[in-house]
Amino acid sequence: MIYQGKQKIWSDYQKEIPADHWFYARSCIRQNFFPASETHFLKIGRELLGKDICDNEHHTTCGGISYHSDTIPQETAMTIVARQFAIMTECGYKNIAPSCITSFGNYTEILETWREFPELEAKVREMLWKSCRKEFEIPEHVAHTSDIMYTWRNEIAEKAKFRLINKETGEPLRVVEHIGCHYSKMFPHKGVGGAEYPCVLSGMVNSWGGQVIDYPERRHCCGFGFRQYLVKANRGYSISNTHKKFESMEPYKPDMIITNCPGCPYFLDRWQYVIAEMEGRTYGENGFGIPVFTYEEVAGLVLGYDPWDLGLQLHQVAVEPLLDKIGIEYDPKAKYLGLNEKDIMKPGLPENLRCF
Amino acid sequence: MTDRIPAGFHPFVIPFLVGMGFVLLYCLYGFIRIMCQLSHKDRRKFFLSFLNPKILWKDIKDIFLNCLIHVKLWKRNKLLGFMHSSIAFGWFMLIVLGHLEVICFLPGRLRTFYYPIFFNFFVAEDNATIGGQVFFFLMDFFLALVLCGIILAIIKRVHSLIFGMRRTTRLSLLDRVGLYSLWAIFPLRLLAEGFTAHISGGSFLTIPLNWIARAFLGNELNMVPTWWAYSIALCVFMCVLPFTRYMHIPAEMLLIPMRNAGLKIKHARKGYAKVMVYSCPSCGVCIDACPMSVKKANTRDTTVYLNRQIRRGNEKRIEEISDKCLLCGKCSELCQIGIEAPKIRIAQRARRKYGLNQNYSNISVGPLAEKAFGHNVEAKPGKVLYFAGCMTQLTPRISQAMESVLQKAGVEYSYMDKDGGLCCGRPMLMAGRPDQARQIIDKNTGIIRSSGCDTLLLSCPICYKIFKEKYHLEGIRVVHHSEFIKELVDQRRLSVRFGKDVIVYHDPCELGRGSGIYEQPRELLAALGTLVEAEKTGKESICCGGSLGSLTLGFAQREDLTKNALRNLTVNLPSKIATACPLCLASFSRYSDRPVEDIAEIVDQRSTKVD
Amino acid sequence: MLLELKIMKDSIVIIGGGIAGLEAAKQLLTLGYTPIIVEKSDHLGGHVAGWNRLFPDMAPAQEIVAKMIKDVEGANIFLETEIISSNKLGNTYIVNLSNGVTIRTKAILIATGFELFDAHKKEEYGYGIYNQVMTNQDLEKWFNTSVDSRIGGKEIRKIGFVHCVGSRDVKAGNSQCSKVCCVTAIKQAIEMKQEFPDAEIYCFYMDLRLFGKKYEDFYINAQKDYGIHFIRGRVSEVSENIEGRLLVKAEDTLSGKPLKVTLDLLVLMAGMVCNQDGSKMASMLRLETDSDGFLRSKDNVCNIVESNRHGIFYAGACTGTKTVPETISEARAAALMIHNYINE
């Protein structure tokens, strides 16, 4: 691998990301599966770095899931997105920061479509007006929240309490970065680093002390693929894709996986359990799985936030071995205590995948 | 005539006795082995055939005419025939006369076995008898005949073309030993008898020789050594005989009754086929006959070498030679012995084991028949079923012409494989896979039976041969289109016009040699244009080179064969080449400088409906 | 007569010192003109000078180029020189060169040729990223010099050739076929098989376009004598496995199945695009570009060597992908056209 070659490509794909004043668009999946991740993005942005991020309760889903599941036509998705833009405009923001990769892809795709076919935009404006009496301005910038986190990576590194380094050996942790398909595969120039060698996550990993591994199937989809998972008959196909990725990364003995998409961490995490129970195969050390994190979780960990505050107890794959490796302290007893110290109950343990 | 040596024995006869004993034992052993290899049924058939006076008489006649007189060789080339019959018949007569002499003069010595061979050594002439003179003359006459044959044989080794042979067989080492010892036997006999002629008597050949010898050598010391030499030459010849081409002499005498008994080749290397292989005299007629011989490298793959390799058991070469052959049948047609080389080759191919065998159980006859003939087919006398065959599908002009001709003649017909059909099974059979071919045959039989037709009309001689020979189509007439059209014309259901074309007809192997149809196409063509003949024609016609018989000949290797066949066809400057086989048509069209057409096409162009 | 002679001694500016420029210069010298070759690089012979052997008869490229250079001894040659500006004055052009020379000429011959497609642009193939990915040009250079870090370090067991890199690819900005890559790939595959007889060689192609004299023979030989595997399908992505070998993915379109294979060397058959410097210079001369990105000829059937401007002619790959013999023929045609134009 010629590192300079990669750097050259990264330099070719640098997008303009304004430093401040963002309208935050939440993700349907993440709000439910990784609620702490979104919270911590706002917390790091607002409290640690003093950024202005608007989190408005009136915005909705972007329609991406229904759109990619073939349940709504694109015009409907466009009108939903137009409403998000309208709320952004109403709130006085010009930059939109979706927390979801699918939303990001959806916004980008719709904006590109309007650019090519202005008559569609006009039609959507009309539909939005008819349905909600709202008007919108085209956002000046669309950046995924991982893009924004990428711009913060060095500041976070400065303020970090931990680094992605094995405490025992002093070696950098081997990190698999997994980018959501809709981040830059459709529009390589809309992603930091392009589609082939994106550096949005690898940039964070490198800044925080880890080492990104380049395994052959790094470009491959996590396996979610909307219809592939949502239709039960297709789930074998969904998990097979995930399986393919794990088989490909396993020889590199990755310590962790970092992701920027709502579906990917969920499926990379949960499918490890299913593969273990189906095939008896696990990919981490000593019968554990490979822990999968969102970039906010990783940022939170290096910044020294409590792992349970970051919601890591909601992961299927046990995170404790990694926390031990980095040297992050945690209270095992507090793992299943809720915000109000109430016991949220310990889930049953799988047969083949080692968990706590 | 009296005994000259009272004991009636001299040591020089020992070599002869050794050789003779060896040959007889070997032949007996061989005969028993062959008999054991025959199936019980065949063995019974063979022995019972001797009880049938008709077959017995045929056996005797065939052995006499073929083994001694070589009538087939006479037909081919007089000089060649003379050469062979002078040696074989002359030698035979020497032996017969030797015995007669013994019977006449010294009947008591007959059981010594060697007296008839060395008669002149053991006797002294007493008061000359008329009978003795006659014998002396006859003995010298036949010896002279044999010597003529030997001289011719020596000339043939150098100038085979005089005998009508472009190429002769390359002899193996033992063959050479056998040949030279055979050549030596008769001059040595002449010398031996010459040296003793003043004692034992002689005639026009031996007496003058005796004068000369005695005038120059003056003593009788030469006498015994020459008899020794003669005996040793006989011994050498007989000792090597089983391992040389001369084995054909005893083998052919077994082959003829076996053939007359109606045996068939069942195994490439046993029984009947084995006798056939050993009956090959390596004369090399098949080398010139073989269409592949146009390329020198291929001459080693002709039948004579197949027989030799089978005798040697050289498996690799046996396979090569067996697979390469076009199965055109010409060698077999010209073979003096009647060795059915194509059948031996197919039997050899059939010995091969395959890790994967074809199976057509997934093909069901019903739907195919329905596709071809529709529902509720009624049987109708006179209705014709046309089967174009695979190869005709690649030369649609033939099937088109056929349909047009049938329509003009008002023939009611069904087209069995208009939308593609099954193969006839002949290619599979030729590849030596009779079980697979049988499966195909059964499927096709089913389809044909459900057509309601009583005539099966074929455009492809390859199909024709197998339909005729291997299908059980009782009640259905199998006919090739050349025959069928001829009949239509004869019955005035189709009227044809004579044209200015000068046409040469190429006999397709499977139609001519394969099925014996030579005349019908010629008669048909003679009504359409001026018919000229090729240089080699009829039974000797040259394969187009496209034959499916050959498994290994590649496209490039066939080019020279086709060009040679074309050269043969065009000697009399025809303006058009006619054939009756789609494969010949395709092969010739590729390289021909003049139009090549199927007989059906020519008829179609020059025929009209009869009102 | 005197006047005639003077005209005959005219100088003609040839832009580009590749084989088109050299051949045209030679012919113009023979016709009695003074050709002036302006070459931006430091050597003559262009791309061909960097190649090893030329199909179909494996003629040594360097000898051919050396002979061509020898044949233009009488011409004026300016190396490392570019055209700064040019003005039309009546029937003549005033051409200012970067070395300070100004030439007055009746005719300009553009022989700026092609430029190899920048294989970096096909990011998924990892040229410049993976250690074992090279281009057809790199390989020719290796044939000449035997020096390349990508070959020789590790044992080479499997080699892949990717056809159509930057050709027939709208997203790479070149929808046209580069014409010679197929036969080049096969030629190079054979040469590599000769170098590494135990290696398995795979050619990934979309179509095999072996249009030229004896090209098909290369194909048959490659299959029959060298056992080179031809896989119909465009390589979709290349990655590096843990041993540092290349994992190549494509679809085996004949099987209708995705296919992957691990390779030790991947050669990208970078296509031909119009020389960008040539295009810039052409726009300075107010010449048009055709829809395929190459310079526009007066007519693509009968008048390839003429431009739409009087006195400006083309030769070689500046008007489209050309083989070496086509380029040479075109250079000769251009020389004749220039001669006719001047004598009009």
Added chain:
Amino acid sequence: MAMNFGFKLCPSSALNLDKIDTSLYDKLVEMEPDARICMACGSCSATCTASQFSGMSVRKVLLDIQRGKEKEAAAMLRNCMLCGKCTMVCPRGINTRHLILSLCRIYDNKEEQK
């Protein structure tokens, strides 16, 4: 015990050239060097007598054994009638008929070698 989720891992359909067993093809090429010069034009398949019953295609057979798919090739080969049409139409002059015979011969199937 493997848990039943109502769905399973599906094996990859991808051809992995590193892992496929081409010994049959290698053996064939030794016997029939012309097997290499197939350019996949498909004439043989188009003309094949057996194809209408079975999808037999010499082109596919050759490709399948190159890709280590011996079973698929065998299934097709079983339908061949050796009629020779493919040999007639092959533009590269491959003796497909003999190639098929050679292939049937080298198939390592003891049961069928009767």
